[in-house]
Amino acid sequence: MRFSFVVVATFALTSTSLGAPLKRNFLSSIGGAISNLKNANATLSGIVGTVVQSVENPQLTAARLEVLKSLSAAGSTLSQIDTQAKATGNSGVSTLVAAAQTGVSSAQKGIDNIGAALVSGNKPSTADQKNVAVGIKGARDAVNQMPAAITTPDATLSSNIASAQGAVQGLQTGGQDVLSASGLSLTDLGLPANFATS
Numbered sequence: 001m002r003f004s005f006v007v008v009a010t011f012a013l014t015s016t017s018l019g020a021p022l023k024r025n026f027l028s029s030i031g032g033a034i035s036n037l038k039n040a041n042a043t044l045s046g047i048v049g050t051v052v053q054s055v056e057n058p059q060l061t062a063a064r065l066e067v068l069k070s071l072s073a074a075g076s077t078l079s080q081i082d083t084q085a086k087a088t089g090n091s092g093v094s095t096l097v098a099a100a101q102t103g104v105s106s107a108q109k110g111i112d113n114i115g116a117a118l119v120s121g122n123k124p125s126t127a128d129q130k131n132v133a134v135g136i137k138g139a140r141d142a143v144n145q146m147p148a149a150i151t152t153p154d155a156t157l158s159s160n161i162a163s164a165q166g167a168v169q170g171l172q173t174g175g176q177d178v179l180s181a182s183g184l185s186l187t188d189l190g191l192p193a194n195f196a197t198s
Contacts, residue, residue: 059177059180059181062177063174063178064178065174066170066177067171067175067178068111069170069174070168070174071104071108073166073167074139074143075101075104075108077163077164078097078100078104081146081157081164084154085097085157088157089152090149090151090152090157091151092151093149093161095149096143096146096149099138099142100142100143101139102135102138103136104139106131107131107132107135107175108135109135110128110131110132110135111128111132113125113131129184130189133179134191136168136175136196139168140171140172144165144168146161147161176196
């Protein structure tokens with residue numbers, strides 16, 4: 001009941017104190033967030049628990065943010081690589097882009113499921129955590145093979161691949177930091193200890 005009051009009070013306050021364009025954007029963002037939380041079966045205790053965990057474990061929060069930032073950067077850069085590889089006739093690179101995108105997609109699905117579990121007050125499943133790790137490794141392996149797959153040298157393509165390598169490295173580091181800050185390791189997910197580096 002208090003939560004509903006806070007949401008209604010926030011809407012009332014913003015509707016009277018913000019200009020029309022800013023108010024629409026702010027309210028749209030709030031509405032989208034509430035809709036996403038409903039779709040994830042979020043509970044007040046789950047949301048509060050996630051916020052408390054974020055405050056009490058800033059390393060975990062920073063690692064999660066790094067994963068999200070790097071995941072977005074990897075997806076964007078892979079699209080740029082694909083466009084440039086096709087434009088320059090580097091079909092081997094395009095094939096590797098598809099493999100990397102599959103890894104990123106797998107990681108994203110696992111992250112989505114983990115987020116839904118957290119805001120619902122549940123513990124993330126080991127299967128979802130493992131899917132994130134496997135997806136990250138698949139993306140990393142594909143991206144790291146791209147330079148050798150270039151048959152028609154192109155400076156833009158090489159630069160985009162270097163950017164993707166940085167994004168995937170950030171993704172891998174962030175993922176390992178999430179596990180570490182959670183008191184977990186790759187072996188807890190049923191993966192070999194050297195999985196990330198093999």
